[in-house]
Amino acid sequence: MNATGQVTDNAVMARVASGEVAKMAVLFERHHRALYRYFISMNRNRELSEDLVQDVFFRMLRYRASYDANQSFTAWMYQIARNANVDQAQKRKAEVVGIDEFDDRRAEPASAAPGPEEIAAKGQNIALLKRALERLPDDKREILVLSRFNDLKYEEIAAMLGCETGTVKVRVFRAMRALERVYFALQKEKSA
Amino acid sequence: MTSPMSCDDAKGLFAEYWSGSLGEREEIAFEAHIAQCEACRRDADQLGALWRNLELIPAEEPGPGVRARFYDSLAAFRQGMESAPKRSLRDRLMALWPAQPAWQMAISFALLVIGVGAGYELRPGAAKIAPDGQESSQIAQLRGEIGNMRQMVALSLLQQQSAGERLRGVSYAYQVPASDTQMLSALLATVNTDPNVNVRLAAVDALRAFGSSPVMRTAVIQSIRKQDQPMVQIELIDLLVDLHETDARPELEKIAADGQINEAVREHAKVAMEKLR
Ligand SMILES: [Zn+2]
Numbered sequence: 001m002n003a004t005g006q007v008t009d010n011a012v013m014a015r016v017a018s019g020e021v022a023k024m025a026v027l028f029e030r031h032h033r034a035l036y037r038y039f040i041s042m043n044r045n046r047e048l049s050e051d052l053v054q055d056v057f058f059r060m061l062r063y064r065a066s067y068d069a070n071q072s073f074t075a076w077m078y079q080i081a082r083n084a085n086v087d088q089a090q091k092r093k094a095e096v097v098g099i100d101e102f103d104d105r106r107a108e109p110a111s112a113a114p115g116p117e118e119i120a121a122k123g124q125n126i127a128l129l130k131r132a133l134e135r136l137p138d139d140k141r142e143i144l145v146l147s148r149f150n151d152l153k154y155e156e157i158a159a160m161l162g163c164e165t166g167t168v169k170v171r172v173f174r175a176m177r178a179l180e181r182v183y184f185a186l187q188k189e190k191s192a
Numbered sequence: 193m194t195s196p197m198s199c200d201d202a203k204g205l206f207a208e209y210w211s212g213s214l215g216e217r218e219e220i221a222f223e224a225h226i227a228q229c230e231a232c233r234r235d236a237d238q239l240g241a242l243w244r245n246l247e248l249i250p251a252e253e254p255g256p257g258v259r260a261r262f263y264d265s266l267a268a269f270r271q272g273m274e275s276a277p278k279r280s281l282r283d284r285l286m287a288l289w290p291a292q293p294a295w296q297m298a299i300s301f302a303l304l305v306i307g308v309g310a311g312y313e314l315r316p317g318a319a320k321i322a323p324d325g326q327e328s329s330q331i332a333q334l335r336g337e338i339g340n341m342r343q344m345v346a347l348s349l350l351q352q353q354s355a356g357e358r359l360r361g362v363s364y365a366y367q368v369p370a371s372d373t374q375m376l377s378a379l380l381a382t383v384n385t386d387p388n389v390n391v392r393l394a395a396v397d398a399l400r401a402f403g404s405s406p407v408m409r410t411a412v413i414q415s416i417r418k419q420d421q422p423m424v425q426i427e428l429i430d431l432l433v434d435l436h437e438t439d440a441r442p443e444l445e446k447i448a449a450d451g452q453i454n455e456a457v458r459e460h461a462k463v464a465m466e467k468l469r
Contacts, residue, residue, distance in 0.1 A: 021270055028262050036254040050258050057262055058423075061269050087454050091420040129242065130249045147207065148246045154207070172207040176239045183242065 009073035017064040027073075028057055034150045035081055041145040042085050042138065055084045074152055075159035082142075082160065128190070132183040140175035147172055197225040202232050209236060210243040350378050355388040362394040366401060376402050380411045383428075389421050396427045403435050413443045422454040429457070429464045438468050 009027060016023045032053050039049035059080050060067075067076060133141060146152045146160075147168075154172075158165040205222045208214045214222060226233040349361025362382065365375055379402070382395040402408040412428055419425045425447075432440040447453055447461040 019273075021273065022266070024266060025263070028259075028266075032258060032262070033251070033253060036258070037251055040252050046252075046255070050254050050261075053254060053258055054261055054265065058265060058269075061266075062423075083454070083456070087420075087422055090452065090454075126245060126248050129245050133246070133249070144246065148243070149249075149251070166204050169204040169207050173203050173235075173239075176206070176243060177235070180239055180242055 010069055010071075013060075013064075013067050013073045013076075014069040016061070017067045017069070021061055021064070024057060024061060027060075027077075031074075031077065032057075035077070037149050038078070038081060038145055039085060041133075041141060041149070043088065044134065048088060052081070052084050052088065056081045059084065072153075072156050072159060075156040078146065078150075078152065078156070078160045128186055129179075129183060132179055132186055135182050135186075136175065136178055140171075140178050143168065143171050144175050144179065197221050199225075199229060199232055202226070202229070206235065206239065210240045346375060347378055350382055355391050358382070358386065358388070358391045359394055362391060362398050365395075365398045373407070376405060376408055380408070380415070383412075383424075384415055384418055389424060392419075392421070392424050393427055396424065396431060399431060400434070409435060409437050409439065413437070413440045416443065416447060417450070417453070422457045425454070425457045426460050429460050433464050433467050436468065441465055441468055444468070 007026075009030065012023050012026050016027070035053050035056055036049055039052045040046060043049060043052075056077065060077065063080075067073075133144065136144070143157065143161075146157050147154065152160070154165050154168045158168045161168065202222060202225050205214060205218060209219070209222055226236050346361050346365045349357050350365075352358055352361065362379070365379055376399075379395050379398055383392055383399065386392045386395065396412075399408055399412065409432070412431060416425050416428045419428065429444070432444075444461040444465045448458050448465065450458065
């Protein structure tokens, strides 16, 4: 059990690995939204992202025996998610999307729905920030999404990417700098 | 006391500074650095504001269908585990009785005829067991009719719009004699072109019944690199291993060396090569 009284993900997955596959439902309820957010941030395609969420849980069921209970479940799951996304990206590489078309797709209702906090100037800034994030190169966007949206610990991101924790922290810093550059460029574009 | 922090050292601490997760000593050292380093102070403030704003980007939520699909496939997976490993998919497919009355009648009729043609087993490969010459011409004719009926049902279902109907089509393919080349080519087409990955996986499994066909083996070998789903690729490789298809080795070797192909698939190809030695 962890601090909040929940059975930890690692313990649940260990039971799935030992044959109690129905327990996968617990992990699905805990993680499918965050996984979806990861995928949609990476590929901007709702249908594909929903398919990939299914794919991740299917792969975890299928390869459950390969789960090592001493390692972070989250890192393992996102490693699988990352592979699934890369497989898809390879498949779609043929249909390279032009910048204009790219922008059109951003305008889909999913991303346009304004939350209560998105009002007036503040709202515009957030929308601009969202666009800036979408324009970042995949690796920079990925590390920000994982650390900021999906609340992965830096150790977990390091395990997932196969690098040192210190490297992850520096890469987060660099990604933030890149984000700032794109953000200001977009702001200039807009006011021009 | 440690020596004063350099800008390079500071780079690794920003992320935790922004999220407030620095240890006490690190935080003191970091703050001491930004107090006397303007560039880092600027980054800490400006980038920190962006960092906080990132949290205000509304989360995009998956559609409601995601949950239903997960629980469906989990149930199917559990059902599959409870049956014997090799037959699981087939049993599961058999349970998908056609929804349309017309198909139900056709199948019922086919089953009735099977009952009349006593001794004939509803098993893939059963046709191979009895040498053809030993059958009476009457039974042979009857078998032909049953085969046609099943073939008709299966082939029509494979053409359906919905993935569920096509899955049913694959399930009937198990009941078609292994010598049926039309059924075989329909299954191979499904493996290579069906847009739904579950239908493709089911079709790969159904191909096992055609194990003696060299056409099938060659087609399977060629299909692996055409697939875009690693899961299907792995199933195809497993099929070749189960069939002891040593001719697959050159292709497996290419797959193992092809950097464009998914790493797990390449690993799988390597293991398969060992097994086919
Ligand atoms: Zn500095």
